[in-house]
Amino acid sequence: MKLSSFRYIVPQAFKSMFHNGLMTVAAILTITISLFLCTAFWLLIINVDANARQIEDDVRVLAYLSEDTTEDQYAAIEEEILAIPGVASCEFVGKDEGIKELEARFGGVDLEETLGGENPLPDRFSIMAETTDDVTTIADKVSNLAAVDVVRYGEGTVEKLFALTDTMRRVGVAVMILLALAAVVLIAMTIRLAVMARKKEIMVMKWVGATNAFIRLPFLLEGIFLGLFGGLLALVLVLLAYVNAGDYLASTISFVLVLDIGQVWLNTLVFTLAAGLLLGIFGSLFPLARFMDV
């Protein structure tokens, strides 16, 4: 196989793709849809993961002070909290500050006005644990304090989120395998048709002494082109969708963390193109192995 022979091989691959028009389009679209779904799903997973991790970093025990607690008791309560083993810091958050935080999280709505000019939030202490493991014991102890009404901490949420990403990963792998299979089958069908359409030429090539590599390479290339075109299309679509979905989320629920496109585009590009390439190679190798040998 000579390198210069690519001048004969590459045009054959393209000619075959055009000749096979409808099938080519179907194969490329299948690859695009498969890779788009896989990539979109993966982006969703890493974003949920990032949110879970951010919440995890932010796990704190919130000790809401009951209505009848008077302000002069606050210092004593703070001391009691700080005395609990595993407590790293304890910060007082007054009810006014509390509602402002909430308002910011919901994207600048005037909550107090919505609620009829009344702030329903109690004052609270926001307690940071030294490690996430301490959170439960700290929460237990804090809730035993007489002046403390409710204790809330984000631990459950984090566990649920991680459980969610776990499930998503497992479902994702199964879905990806199915989608990849569909793409490989479509490519294999396309290449099979291409081989059949060029049956006569393949016979002539064999008679005159073309090597196996020379006969097969155009079809392998055709598969690779299909895969790469599909991958490229999926890449463009998924990045467009990501930017739009990200903008939309950021403008509606501001406390959701959306990874910046700068953090994901390279991985997305490598994944879509590499997956497209692999699908193309596998898809064309099957029919080639089955349908022709000298």
Added chain:
Amino acid sequence: MLIQTVSLGKKYKNGIVALYDIDLSIDYGEFVFLTGESGAGKSTLIRLLFREELPSSGQILISGRSTMRLSKKDIVRLRRNTGVVFQDFRLMERSTVFDNVAFALKAVERPWDEIKKRVPRVLERVGLAGREQENVMHLSGGEQQRVAIARAIINNPIILFADEPTGDLDPRTSMELMELFNEINEQGTTLVMATHDKNIVDTYNKRVLTLSAGRLISDSVGGWQL
């Protein structure tokens, strides 16, 4: 000896035995007719000789080497030294004369500059000088067979197999083509031609192998044997 077969037999998958114990040898430069009634096994023998099919028993030796035990590389080399033409030409329709012939050189990965020079030369040899850009479907049957011959000989094969190359052509066109085959043979290419045209066999005083029901029943020089 260029071609030698030793108790060559062929049984197809459907159980039909097409050839029984064929022993023959063909020397470099010979012109051999292969005759016999329809179904006698002519095409089968030719397909075995250019290794389109493999024997079910016996051996084929080309230049002393068994074709059964060739590496892929050697198979490729054997095919580059073997040309083949058929009754139905087997050209690429929708392509020009040039493209059909150039295809054989592209397939063996010759450089483009060389292809551009060699195709017109071989077309001249087969009597189609200057017809490069014509679509093969617009040519007469005889001319189409000339294109197929050009494609088969452009790599200068040592052996040319022809399976009823004049089967679909009128007597006059057949004779013109036979002249071309004769020239090719005189220029050194060994020629093995299956035919059931008595007229052709009688006109050329060549060696005649006669098959009947899968057996070689006669091997003589000159004239129809059945």
